[in-house]
Amino acid sequence: MSKLYVVGIGPGGLNHMTIEARQAIEDADVIVGYQAYLDFIQPLLSGKILYSSGMMREVERCSQALTIAASGRTVALVSSGDAGIYGMAGLALELADEPDAPEGVEVVVIPGVSAVQAAASVLGAPLMHDFAVISLSDLLTPLDKIRQRLRAAAEADFVVALYNPRSKGRTTQIEEAAAILIAARGPQVPVGIVRNACRDGEERIITTLGEMLNHPIDMFSIVIIGNASTRLCKDGRIVTPRGYATRGESQNPNRRKRSAAAGAGADSGDPHAVMFCGTGSDVGKSVLTAGFCRILKRHGLSVAPFKSQNMALNSAVTPEGGEIGRAQGVQAEACGIPPHTDMNPILLKPNSDTGSQVIVQGKVVRNMGVREYNAYKPEAFLKVQDSFQRLRERYSFIVMEGAGSIAEINLREHDIANLKVAAMAGAPVILVADIDRGGVFAQIVGTLELLTPEEKALVKGVIINKFRGDVSLLDSGIEYVERRTGVPVLGVLPWFKGLALPEEDSVALQKKPAAPKGLRSAEKLRVGVVRLPRISNYTDFSVLEAEPDVDVYYIHSPWLVETMDLVIIPGTKSTIADLVAIKEQGIADALCRYQGPVVGICGGYQMLGAAVNDPDRVESSLESTDGLGLLDVVTTMLKEKQTHQAQGELLPAGQGVAPGCGTAVAGYEIHMGESVLGSGASPFARISSRSGAGADLEDGAVSADGRVFGTYLHGIFDNHAFRTGFLNRIRRQKGIPERAEVALAPDPFDELAVHMEKHLDLERIFQICGISRGR
Secondary structure, three states: EEEEEEEEEEEOHHHHHOHHHHHHHHHHEEEEEEEHHHHHHHHHHOEEEEEEOOOOHHHHHHHHHHHHHOOOOOOEEEEEEEEOOOOOOOHHHHHOOOOOOOEEEEEEEOOOHHHHHHHHHHHEOOOOOEEEEEEEEOOOHHHHHHHHHHHHHHOOOOEEEEEEOOOOOEEEHHHHHHHHHHHHOOOOEEEEEEOOOOOOOOEEEEEEEOOHHHHOOOOOOEEOOOOOOOOEEEOOOEEOOOOOOOOHHHHHOOOOHHHHHOOOOOOOOOOOEEEEOOOOOOOOOOHHHHHHHHHHHHHOEEEEEOOOOOEEEEEOOOOOOEEEEEHHHHHHHHOOOOOHHHHOOEEEEEOOOOOOEEOOOOOOEEEEEEHHHHHHHHHHHHHHHHHHHHHHHHEEEEEEEEEEOOOOHHHHOOOOHHHHHHHHHOEEEEEEEHHOOHHHHHHHHHHHHOOHHHHOOOEEEEEEEEEEEHHHHHHHHHHHHHHHHHHEEEEEEEEOOOOOOOOOOHHHOOOOOOOOOOOOOOOOEEEEEEEOOOOOOOHHHHHHHHHOOEEEEOOOOOOHHOOOOEOOOOOOOOOOHHHHEEEHHHHHHHHHOOOOOEEEEEEHHHOOOOEEEOOOOOOOOOOOEEEOOOOEEEEEEEEEEEEEEEEEEEHHHHHHHOOOOOOEEEEEEEEEEEEOOOOEOOOOOOOEOOEEEEEEEEEEEEEEOOEEEEEOEEOOHHHHHHHHHHHHHHHHHHOOOOOOOOOOOOHHHHHHHHHHHHHHHHHHHHHHHHHOOOO
16 A cells, blocks of 8 residues: 655754654655745755645645555655644545545655644743634635634633734734634733744744734734733743742742632632722722722632722831832721732822822832833833732732723823733723712713723723612613613612721812811811822821811911911922922911911921921922921931831820820831921930831920921821820810710721622622632
């Protein structure tokens, strides 16, 4: 019996041919193949009889090979890649099986390195897990069948390799394939495009699914699209993890146990992440993120919060001394874990109309304008990925928070805070809309209409927040939204007053009362917080707002100063600039005339002194400026920012400010300067611990008459005993009843969790997140 070898010669280089393939060609008398493939193996063809033909003549070549083999000669029918993958092996076997086929021919299939294997090796290791290979050529397969297979592979989360992706006359199939895959797995999945894999003229492109069509793709290209777990290595190559123990598990042997426990009963087997995004700022994302963190904690999951980029006026300090958004610190509390800089890797603190101090993984990088920061964002996004991955290795579920609106289409190109981050994490998005500000259905529909199809595919549900009234009145609107957008409404959440989460931006600050309305109450203390242009950490005064006999106003008019029982100068992101501003506004003169108690926190403390010096121009073009002169203190700005959680005790002058309160105090420091006291001021407190390490240094200052004091300790009023003693002193001066120290309230996070569980479709939300409700 004669033989017909159907030989896969690999991608084209002789070095990639198997020994068996070389032997088959050597044994053959006749070689049949497409001329371009014969050219690849020209050195092996000496002395052989050659039959070649062009493209689109596969049946003719195969029949010719069978006929020649039937005449008694040994024939090698050549295919590129592997003969059994889109090659000649199947056709040869089909024709040999026909009733009128030549007899006496043994068809032997010789395997080779397939094009998809060659392309995968060029890209790294994208095929380490289950994958599907689909040809986009509709010459032999109906287009509807190709679409059906693409949708099935996309839904099943296979890595997908595309053969014959685009030709001169066939350009739309690759576009349809991209749209189908984006709808299933988002635009940020890694994609590799390899042209002429493992042969002369090889080209490699690493891109994303959303950007894939912006690169050249032709018939010589193989396109490999990753699945939900596919990622880029540090060297830029693509890998799809198989599930073996990797760095996170080798460094943390308990992770395997935690992951197994966390995944028990979960629908997906691997609870991962969810992202709460908004139709705008201050719609309640931070509160819902905290509440969902507590819900998952109550269901036994180890959970952590994450906000990739936070532009915040209010910040917090982590135990290791890093600076993050204050909301993420509170969300960590909801999770029952200490805050960490990975929970908010990028923090922007605006210090001008067009610039911000950029803080990366807890440490200041530098001040940047908008253009400079946009150029820096690719580097910042790498830090975001690093931080998320570290959290992912430590916790079984991450509750993510977006920033502002996801429909800011002018910012889409530079997004590292919303949908790009959700796609990076493989996280479904739940959109939060605020009905209290009106137009909630327009918010929802308008936001979704402005998204690209791949962005909209990430949004799996909507929550209507801050509702007051009869929920049934919304039924027709909800039905319209779901019909129009195809996105389900997961619940209507009534207004929740039990958790005053720290606000982040000026949108919330604008809602604060700026001046008293109506007659002055003789039974209430009026506290005026100077609304500095670059105010920061005004959450220091939230606890004062919660006092039943205290009204807090954020004042920016000189005449209001005299109407207050207490005036506070808050923290600022630019002490000298804001000091100059309040001088120009006349507020500085009003403060100097004011005879009531005055408090300065951080930058406000620096302003109270005799002078603020900035010899290195750390935050201003001015080398020095006069302070308010209310404290005998001189401050010098330093290049290094101090960020610490701090504990200490009040010194005698500090105890005089708040009689009967005891001595222990705690707070956090975020400041650039160092203040030196003169003989006319006494230190406020002594710090004994900073960022967990022992310390021994004085903090703050108190005037000789005790009327004015300043401190670097943010959160000083969160010390219940101190706040009570301090306010009671002012109450006595005003002649109103003193109050006892407020008892600890019930855990607000548990109350919020119960509130959300009552009003949201938690079953569906858990399903979206891949978590079993049975937990």
